[in-house]
Amino acid sequence: MTSTDISPMGQRLANARARHLTLDSLTPEQIPADFDAAYAIQHEILRASGARIGGWKIGAKSATGPIQGAPLPAADIYDDGVKLPRESFTPLGLELEIAFRFGRRFEPADDPYSEEEVLAGIGSFGTTIEIVASRYAAWPNVDKLAQLADLQNNGALIVGEFVPYRDDFPFVAPSLRFSFEGRNVVVEAAANPAGDPRRLLAWLVNHATVQRRVAVTPDMVITTGSYTGIYLPPGAGTASGRIEGLAPVSVTLF
Secondary structure, eight states: OOGGGSOHHHHHHHHHHHHTOOBSOOOGGGSOSSHHHHHHHHHHHHHHHTOOEEEEEEEESSSSSOEEEEEEEGGGEEETTEEEOGGGSSSOEEEEEEEEEESSOBOOOSSOOOHHHHHHTEEEEEEEEEEEOOSBTTTTSSOHHHHHHTGGGEEEEEEOOOEEOOTTSOOSSOOEEEEETTEEOOOSOOOOTTSSGGGGHHHHHHIIIIISOOOBOTTOEEEEEESSOOBOOSSSEEEEEEETTSOOEEEEEO
């Protein structure tokens, strides 16, 4: 890998992520020209950081709307109960999500995998808390493609214990609780804007294997969007989430 393989914007974002910095401004030339350019920058960030893909975040704004996603560095995926410094994330938001792991590999391919094949490959699922963060000082008032390039505003992912997959789980509207320092922080009815998050999985597999030529493997955690919206904690403390039927998950910010 040489420096010419990584764009200036990819290097800037990689440096900002590694040093927990924010970028004061973006010139028009630094904003990705299109989705393909934004996705290319995502992988440049990982290459510049020497990072292995440990998972993916995917989501959609509506039950029929377009899907977007980003690879997640393995070093930024943590087990339940981890303690993390607040100062590493600016800004800092918290979201409660459901994630999946596949029970098989999906290899790079020329032709897309079918939705049926992808859904049949689900092996397990569990609860996650995503820490939302940005490398842009002006977030959230930042160009959407620039946010997509910045690993879709991912700071870290905390992963609870996974359980064997069951297709009768109430994915559209599960019963859940999300609290910070013991106080409920879910202000509206819990729902994933994407609807049933499993509809996102075929897109992810084909985006990775066909478009990016990256295998999707059983160790990867694929988190699928917030059921609770984003909560901005006012200070240090512990966030705890529980989705009925799944193991709880928590993270302590200090």
